[in-house]
Amino acid sequence: MTTLFISDLHLDPSRPQITELFLRLLRNEAQQAQSLFILGDLFEAWIGDDAPGAIGTAVARGLSACARAGTEIGFIRGNRDFLLDASYARSCGMRLLPDPCVVTLTGIPTLLLHGDLLCTDDLAYQRFRAGSRTAAWRESFLARPVAEREAFARQARAESQRHQQGVDAQITDANPQAVLDMLRLYGVPRMIHGHTHRPAVHELPDGDRRYVLGDWYTQGSVLRIDGSGWNLQQL
Template identity: 60%
Template sequence: MSVLFVSDLHLDPARPAATDAFLALLAGPAREASALYILGDLFEAWIGDDDPGEPGASVCIALKALSQAGVPVFLMRGNRDFLYGQQIAGRSGATLLPDPCVVDLFAVPTLLMHGDLLCTDDAAYQAFRRQVRDPAWQQQFLAQPLAARHAFAAQARAASREHQQGLAETITDVNPAAVVEVLRRHGVDRLIHGHTHRPAMHALDVDGRAAQRIVLGDWYEQGSVLRVDADGLVLEALPLAADTGPAT
């Protein structure tokens, strides 16, 4: 049985095809997996566990059904859904993971991250990340009405798009030295992450040892699933149907 990894689905009512494809994965192939790991940015925005809106409600129900069918679900916070709390763990039947964390995959210790911590050349983003991960900031934000939080999320997404357009591609990608440092610090030779939307498998050298970095793809133009079993790793693309409008 395979362990499945996904990241950067950015599920949003304006892009129902991605939600439909993910729900189909949960109801079908994921039922044959030994575990499902979601390494951040499952949603385009998560403004708090008290938001009853879609697609969060439907996705949490489907994840809970998968968990109840005997497939463990693991959920990591990303840069868009960093406000996950314990309520979403209960609603989705998932275990929240720290970022980073090390898991054993078929006797291979593997470091899991969302990936944004590796983009150290983007100083402005790292400063923003420190701000919004501060518990006091989060407490103040979550105390606001849902409408105000939705407005902030929309403004933050627009600012992020503008920020990205003004940066060189190398700045928005991982810093190679940061990758080597995190592998060295955790004493592992394999890293799986998302965030950069650059799906690939990279061979590395860490202190004379062969290492590997696997980057999960986003779900904008197609889906992206990493399957890991005792025989190795396969990074697969999934077709998405054409979006015809917001989900109802």
């Protein structure tokens, strides 16, 4: 049986073709798979389970149909959808996973994470991440009216784009030492993550390996694990 990994779809009304590509994956290949893991940033922005919007509603229908077909679906929150919670996950038939977490794939213990924790050189982002993951920040934000949350999300996206353009690309990539430290902390030889939008398979010391999933801005990216091996491919 096949296990599929995807991340960084950034589903948004401005890219309907990407939403349809994902829904087509759910209707076809994903229903034949044993498991589907989504490693964060499924949506361009998620302002709360009480405001899924048309895309969130369509995605929930597609994921729940996939789950009813027998596919196990796991989800790790990303930096764009860290507010996605148990209510929406239940409507999708998917299980929320901690970031990071370890699963065994083809007999190999493997660390799964969104990937932003590895970007330790991006100090401004790490400060925002730490502050926005507190219970107090979450409660305060979700108490705001939907329109206010939508405005905040638009502003946050614009600031993120300016930040990405204004810093060296190496700063927003995974720090090599952070990768090694994370693998040693969990005592595993393999890692799968997204976030950086730099799809690749990295050979590491001691035969360890790091798989980086690609984004879905113009095409799909999927890691397929089956009897033929671990294959990072485009859709």
